[in-house]
Amino acid sequence: MPTMQTSRLLSSLLTAGVLALWASTTFADVTGLTIPKAKEMANPDTKCIKPVEDMRKNHMQYLLHQRDETLREGIREEKFKGESLKECIECHNAPGKDGKVARVAEREHFCNACHSFTAVKIDCFDCHADKPANSEYRHPLGDKMMTSQSGFDSKQLLNQPKLDPVAAKGDKKP
Amino acid sequence: MSDETGLNVTRRQFLGTSTALAGLAIAPGVFLTKVAHAGDTVAATEKNRWGMLIDTSKCATGCNDCVTACNKENGISGTHGPKTDAQWIRKVTLTDKQTGYVQSLPLLCQHCENPPCVDVCPTGASMKRADGIVLVDKHTCIGCRYCMMACPYKARSFIHEVLHEQKTTAPRGKGTVESCTFCVQRVDANRGEPEKSKHQDPACVEACNASGHKAMWFGDLKDPNSEIATELKKHGGQQLRADLQLNTGVRYQGIT
């Protein structure tokens, strides 16, 4: 039978634990996470992408909606240019430790970088290819060469000034 | 309920009538969704029905070009042996028990109009698209393999191992069921681009034409001007297991 003292002790421990948990998640620096940079900045004209914060929060909703329309109704390129998983991966791929394009099991893979950090398991790549058709990793165009090894801090993404949009490459099919 | 103004409406009548009126006002909105989609010419529609015609007299017994092309296009490769490896199209050699006549033909998913595989799928993953292509929605497939039991042509394969090198255009993965998609990634490629009016053929048909055998046609069965429709009208084509009345999209000539 817990005494008054024990139950007080237990409840204060519990409160302290909850406070610590809250503090650790609210004030934590997310520097443990390195998000590999995409190969090229999307052109706002092609509507290939939505704002970063929107994508971060809602990418699954977009993918889930798109996949049903594509698979069940056959709506592909015209409406969803750039919104299919395949198109995402065309740009969102990065070199792994061995220089070749990173596979989903590696930390350098674009999707896995965040998903392994947040411990949210994804099974997309059980079926979908996790690298683009042309598997040779290509450095991004221009002089902004950023790789996952350059100590890139994810917070910079939020604060960086607007980059010049790279001219659209046109038809990306090899 | 007030009698002074001469209205003699009970609360019940009022609520009932106003609900009915509101419903009547809103109900036609359901048709607006049709209007919203009407501008979408890029979806697959019932205006087409994709089909295939195979002339068995032109199909060479030792030739495997269609199978090789399918495997290459869709990223299918052997792993643990022919019993568990997927095969979307296979060459079948027939020997008549009575006459001894030998012939061969490719056998693939027949893309039936009344597919038993679609009927039996518990989650609706096995589906028929509006333009007649029968597909497996692998997002919903639970891997129960009931469709494989139900298919009269043994067209479906189950993926028995972890896959790594999928093609970007043909997602496939462990634990789901799959079958010939009529190379839907090719069929869809030119849709919505009017200047490219001709569809792309599936890999098997393309390979058969390239090798010179030209035993396979692919096209829109509902388009009376298409090659396949004119050929079918002229020389006919039979279904496999026609007694099941599945109205298959794949027809054969010359099975005797």
Place this chain on the structure above:
Amino acid sequence: MQKPRYLELEGRSAGYYLLLVILGCFIAAGLAAFVYMEHEGHWVTRMDNQIVWGTPHVFAVFLIVAASGALNVASISSVFGRAIYKPLAPLSALLALALLAGGLAILVLDLGRPERVIVAMTKYNFKSIFAWNMILYNGFFAIVLVYLWMMMERRFNKYSKVAGFFAFIWRLTLTTGTGSIFGFLVAREAYDAAILAPMFIIMSFAYGLAIFNIVVVAAYNWTHRDLGPAMLLKLRRLLGIFIAASLYFVVVYHLTNLYITQRHGIEAFILLGTGDATYMNVFWFGQILIGGVLPLLLVYAPRLQCRVSLVLASILVILGGLSQMYVTIIGGQAYPLDIFPGKIVESSFSDGIINAYSPSLPEVMLGLAGVAIALFLVVFAIKVLRILPQSLADRDVDPHYVAEKQTA
């Protein structure tokens, strides 16, 4: 103080805990098999693109069919008003729930993507009998739980008849659905028959009762509670009727197929072993001899009217049931599809040949784990809940019991 009619198992016996441990080992082995199969993919089993449903499904369908049959004793008491079965009604309902749980566990763990079972329970294609079965299985759990509760809760005893009636109708629908899984398939020679649904219903009576008999005799023997000859005689006679009825359905099924020329191939395969003798042996020795003829002899032989013969007959019926499922499920897939009648067919995808199959270790372990889960649930429940009647001696249960005259 008078002891209640139903009582939990008393005491702390080493034998009881040993039983739980043994069953737990089987469950652990099955889970290990599941992890192996799920991680590597199904290539580690001997199920393939030709035999897509193998040993796990033999066990699973057997357990599911037996589950609905195990409810029989309860139904006979509630729906048909036979008082002698009333004490055993709660155990019957419990066994039904446990067997269904075991069977479904196997099915779910064998799925290609078992993590998607939630999808299976939320997205329904209502044309699929499989989808209907999911609804029927879940509904069975709910309805039988309610039925069991009403039998156990004194205030609601008067509603148990109504609940029992619903449970009876539901379980008939469920077994019809299970039989129709095969009966609705036009593709295969061994299926595509309306008789499969009622055949499964009759077989469920036999299989469910056989398991029930073993559980009752074992429970009463091992807890040293009274089990009188009147009860045993009833169970024995029921089993005999159900075995005979099952044999009747088997005869009608095969007789019809023998009359249809188109089906001569599959009949020769199953009955005569043309091309592969396995299924002929399992059919005649397993399903008919061990599952039908021998148990009938044991049940009706006048000199063998004892507990041992009833248990033995029940075991044989179970073995016969597994044989029947093996022939139906695997034999039906082993026989090639008849896509090109009158032709000899060969291809790289096993067309035209009889498909070879033998059970692999992971499959058997998974199947046995399902059985163990069911038994574990029963063994556990009768210890903690008041389900097992204190006594089934004649004076306590037999409505026609006449006390022996007391000498003055």
